[in-house]
Amino acid sequence: MMELFLVIKLRRRIAACLEGNLTPVHAADLFWELRPYMASHEIELTDRGIILPALSSGSSPEIICSDDVLALSSDRRGVLTLLLRNGDACLLSGQSPARKRIHLCHQTFIRLACTEIGLRLWMLRESLLGW
Known part of the structure; x- marks a missing residue:
């Protein structure tokens, strides 16, 4: 049930982004959420964002x-999911240094692909158990 809520929330945010009504996450909120992942993923913080190692x-x-x-x-x-402006999702595992960057869909086709995004997010979350 929680995953359905997240998919619906994601759809609303994508639609708001395309309409120009969605502002980016505040940097302080981003850095706060990244705290538990910084050591295992070797994340570096900068004044403009984050750097993940190669x-x-x-x-x-x-x-x-x-x-x-x-x-x-x-x-x-x-698992922390970052939805990016270009239509990608960056997933960071909380139990290992593994991460994935998934191209959900092209930015101009996001409205048409909302159901596909919901299915892909569900499949991604299920596939993270196999890490």
């Missing part, structure tokens, strides 16, 4: 500006 030796660090984070949610398993 996943492999050949890749570069991932930079997320605080202005790009439109919504935050965490579930009872400790």
Whole structure:
């Protein structure tokens, strides 16, 4: 039931974002929510956002500006989901340093894909148990 509530909340936030009515998450709120994840994910805080370390030796660090984070949610398993302005979701595990960045859909097609987003979020949350 809680996951259905999160999907409905996500749909409303995406629609508000496209209409220009959604403001980004305040940087202080973002940093507060990231506290339990900072040590395991080696997150660096900057005045403009956060820096996540590279996943492999050949890749570069991932930079997320605080202005790009439109919504935050965490579930009872400790997974923090950051909904980004470009239609991506960044998932941080609370039990390991594993993370995923999922492209939910292109920004211009978000309204058409709300049901797909709901299904993908449900599948992502279920797949996190297999980490």
